[in-house]
Amino acid sequence: MTTVGESHLQHGMRLRFKNQEATLVIQNIQFSHCGVYRWHLSGQGSSNKFTTLTVSEPPTISKENGCLICRATNVKAGRRIIWSNDLPRRQTEFTSTQDATGLFNLSSSQLWNDSFYSNPPCCKVMDEKGSQELCAQTCYTSAIVEKSSEVKQFPLFIMAQEGDTINITCTTTGKSSGLYLKRSTIRLIEVIHFSKKNKSIITKSYENRTIVSGSLNNLMITITNVQLNDTDVYTCEATTSDNLLGTGTIVVVTEKKWKKEDGNLKNSQVEVVLIVISFFIGLALWPLFMMMKKWVHKVRRTQNPSGSVYEDMSYAMQRNTTFQDNQYS
Template sequence: QQGVLPAEVRQYPPYAIAPEGGSVDITCSTSGSLFGVYLKQRWPRPSSVIYYEDQKEPTVDEQFRGRIVFSGRQHNLTVTVHRLQPADTGAYACQAVAKDEVWGPGTLVVVTDKPPEAADTSREAPLIRFSFPVALAMGCFFIGLALGATCVLRRTQIKKLCRLKDKNPACVVYEDMSCGNRNTVSIPNVYQ
């Protein structure tokens, strides 16, 4: 008897840039035992965009009603959001509904200004739009998150290496005196 495989979620594209009034596709591909699939907006306002389960009526958030189209089945579902609005800018993630909570890597959606020929000329366009600062903030957030995780992981690895009972040569600290003032008395290395 084979065991039940855990769910795994793949999601693409990693980012999408579309004009206001345009559309964007987000595909959630899952494997393993699965009850259904959520597409959730995780930032800036956490909300469940849709819940989809094969052979059942999908649930669509009020903000997206009339603008969502589905294609495929729950194991390979493409969600298309039409008539994009600046408020749709954000981070979206697929979530597999299985025994455990399993998330996809996420899709950053940036909604840009309307093209000039489609813009409303009766109003003056604001100088600063919502989408650029949001995209910039998201980029900085993800870069900072990645750098922080890397630093914590590296520090943990170094601590583990230096805690070994027999001193590892990688933990010995050497002092380079080649560029210093040669007329001073050297100080013993206190780190050994």
């Protein structure tokens, strides 16, 4: 055989030819590559020699009793588990006896560290010298999910008047790439999007009256000069694989009770103000009026006592005359 070059096969395999030598190269080895490989020369039949390829499945990682444990099943002796980080770990342990096929189960563990939430470690199986990877690595991405992701927002209800300023706070736990505040009932509008790079995109109708403060995990959104058409349900939404939603904030905007027009109150409102002021003035002066009335009456009686006697005598004579008329009738 004098051919020089390569021949690509399926599933990441290729043949490499050089002089009198042929080499089968398998890249990105998978569990499906397991099997017996035997050379077959044209015209000379199959070779009696063969190579058995055993590929271990990717290891599994789990958090148990304060430790992070990596387990690999059905691996040959002389292989070990290595981690992607440099934290202290226990030596690779054989957790089963050698079976009929000469395979073992392996495990390796290290103490749990809270940094795994932001930087999940990975593990993989290598040969004893650490020069050849024997399976795909597995990363503990479930560590992020384990720290439950949720979105909270408050307040639940806001009653405001035209021109007021309102605040809505969104808090998130877990990992997200961004946060939306959306109107979700009367009008479907993305009011604002805040990214993990602290960049915000505000929709045009809110552009000049929306202020954002805080971080992605604790964001306060301030909307100034609210109007009647701002009434809606405002919902916080975290950008995750599941797009988590907050409980929602109901915002109700009403007309302003004392609205100025050209610097003056409306005529109807002026009338109401005058009526109210007059009522309270009258209520305050009523006791004084009653006191003055009693005082004037007393002064008049003091200045004209004879008039009072005359009135009493006239009244008595009138009664006597009436009585006599009744006797003769």
